[in-house]
Amino acid sequence: MDIRKVAVVGAGTMGASITVALVNSGFQVLLLDLDQKALDAGIAKIDRMLGSLVKKGLPQAEADQRKSLISTVENYKDLAEVDLAIEAVLEKMEVKSAVFTELEKHCKNDTILATNTSSLSITEIASHLKHPERMIGLHFFNPAHLMKLVEVIPGFDTSEETIGRSIRFAQSLDKLAVRVEECASFLVNRLLGRYMTEALWCLEESAAGIEEIDKAAVDFAMPVGPLALRDMNGADIGLAVARFNYQEYGERFRPAEILVEMVSRQWLGQKTGRGFYVYDPDTRKRGAVNSELEQLISANARPHNKPFSPLRLFLPMINEAFLALQENVCALDDLDPALMAGLGMRKGPLAIAEEIGLAHCLEELELLFNLYGERFRPAPLLKRYVRAGRKQLDRKRMSDTKQVMLSK
Ligand SMILES: NC(=O)c1ccc[n+]([C@@H]2O[C@H](COP(=O)([O-])OP(=O)(O)OC[C@H]3O[C@@H](n4cnc5c(N)ncnc54)[C@H](O)[C@@H]3O)[C@@H](O)[C@H]2O)c1
Structure with missing residues (x-):
């Protein structure tokens, strides 16, 4: 009917x-x-x-x-x-x-x-x-x-x-x-969560500044940087989501401390006029970066071990994509289009992984795992692809499930 x-x-x-x-x-x-x-x-x-x-x-x-x-x-x-x-x-x-x-x-x-x-x-x-x-x-x-x-x-x-x-x-x-098969935050917000939190970890250890992180993400694949996006959605909402994901998925989704601090100071973003950036109270137009936050970060920064690169933001998202595929959360062919349509990305995480090389992704993840621990533990499915010597994802085989994209 x-x-x-x-x-x-x-x-x-x-x-x-x-x-x-x-x-x-x-x-x-x-x-x-x-x-x-x-x-x-x-x-x-x-x-x-x-x-x-x-x-x-x-x-x-x-x-x-x-x-x-x-x-x-x-x-x-x-x-x-x-x-x-x-x-x-x-x-x-x-x-x-x-x-x-x-x-x-x-x-x-x-x-x-x-x-x-x-x-x-x-x-x-x-x-x-x-x-x-x-x-x-x-x-x-x-x-x-x-x-x-x-x-x-x-x-x-x-x-x-x-x-x-x-x-x-x-x-x-x-x-x-x-x-999308049922899982916490479903597909798009689950992958987005890993990328958003990594941006905060980068900031927290002063690996890069606020504008540098946002610019790197935009230049790489995103319509808006992760910190500007956090300000749009609100740090309080971001913290609630981060805590929920942490509870559901464990260590790799641990909320960044800087977010907790920002919520306690009511630096929630656009709605309170101050977040990572400051906002005009009437027009909500974005102004300069929040200099008090910058000072707070540099006073408490942990030493960082690796120079910042945009890949640091996208590797957690790529790794989470492989974990989701392993769990059959969606068909492989659906994943990139979903991320592109849901977040406005210019290319999806799997296309990025293929572009930079699956073996290189794994190498970088292993390096970051050794430096930062659990949140970079490489997904077993990615390891299997690399061990098999594949350069491309096996779209045919993976999308042979009934979970095919049913787009027009
Ligand atoms: N805001 C987002 O970006 C977003 C995105 C995707 C999904 N969601 C989900 O959509 C849902 C709604 O979110 P929102 O942002 O529109 O919330 P909202 O607070 O803007 O709107 C909620 C509306 O529900 C009404 N309401 C509350 N209790 C009701 C009841 N018992 N019967 C009928 N109406 C009732 C309220 O009066 C209000 O108009 C939530 O489950 C949220 O998680 C939100």
């Missing part, structure tokens, strides 16, 4: 931009939030997003038509006819569970129930349902109406039918839909 009518539960940052992504592709949307005030705030965000599309050339009449596809509702009984419900409420298990209990009570039997969680277990959310087979993770990236990736994450009991329908639905939004 085709998906036509979609419920979006939660009209915050993600709910609003998911709604715009939906109406951009002609879906009818029922938007639900706690009360009228929250719904009004959501609609105001949607108006701003559609307005910016008009500024970029979308005819006003077309924007109005898209807006007319949205209805706001305050009661779950109004969601009886939706084919898909996407939940985008607070990142708290008890809040999400309560939402899904209501959805299961009021939606049709074949409505797909999807969560946009970034970190909670899909399987655990689904475990509260009578029919966990219709529950799935649809992980959009912020802002959902502009970002091209949707990670499609089945829970333990999700049916193949639900997976197939969800992938086709995400593709109909003109997104790259990548099937």
Whole structure:
């Protein structure tokens, strides 16, 4: 059965931009939030997003038509006819569970129930349902109406039918839909986490300065440097994510101390006007680097053992990519496109690894492992490739699994 009518539960940052992504592709949307005030705030965000599309050339009449596809509702009984419900409420298990209990009570039997969680277990959310087979993770990236990736994450009991329908639905939004097996932070944010934390370790030991690190990353493959990105997302969010990953994956995800220090000083980034850089309080425009932070770092810097190079930032991401492949988190052919669509990288970590040479990657990782320990322990799959004398990744063999990318 085709998906036509979609419920979006939660009209915050993600709910609003998911709604715009939906109406951009002609879906009818029922938007639900706690009360009228929250719904009004959501609609105001949607108006701003559609307005910016008009500024970029979308005819006003077309924007109005898209807006007319949205209805706001305050009661779950109004969601009886939706084919898909996407939940985008607070990142708290008890809040999400309560939402899904209501959805299961009021939606049709074949409505797909999807969560946009970034970190909670899909399987655990689904475990509260009578029919966990219709529950799935649809992980959009912020802002959902502009970002091209949707990670499609089945829970333990999700049916193949639900997976197939969800992938086709995400593709109909003109997104790259990548099937990702459930793991902490899923695929893209897991790999991103290793790179972001390494940037902090480099800074902490004064291997390179703030601007030098950001410039190196941008020159190499990224649309924005890791420290500028941390300021955009907030150090508090970054620390919470880092702690979660550390708890799930262990030592290689240990949060950098500098992040803890920054949170305790409320140097959270754009939202408090000071992070790695300072920001204009009115326009949030980025200014100079935070000189107090620089002084703090140089007063406490640990001796560094190896001159800085951009590879230091990307090797942890490459190594994590091999670990994820080993665990069959995604198909090999999906990995680089997912990272490129999700993060705006110009090339993915596997392409970078092939470009610099798999053997060279391993050599560098071993060197860094000897200097810094556990977080650089080379992935066994990378070692196997090097031992086999391969220069390229064996895309055919690895993508022979059923987890192929189902893009258009
Ligand atoms: N912000 C991001 O960059 C991002 C990216 C990907 C995924 N996510 C995930 O998306 C979800 C939403 O994040 P956000 O940043 O949009 O949050 P947000 O705080 O901006 O919005 C949450 C919305 O949910 C509403 N809400 C809270 N409890 C509710 C309930 N019981 N019923 C209905 N509505 C309720 C709130 O009123 C609010 O409008 C989270 O699970 C988050 O992890 C966020």
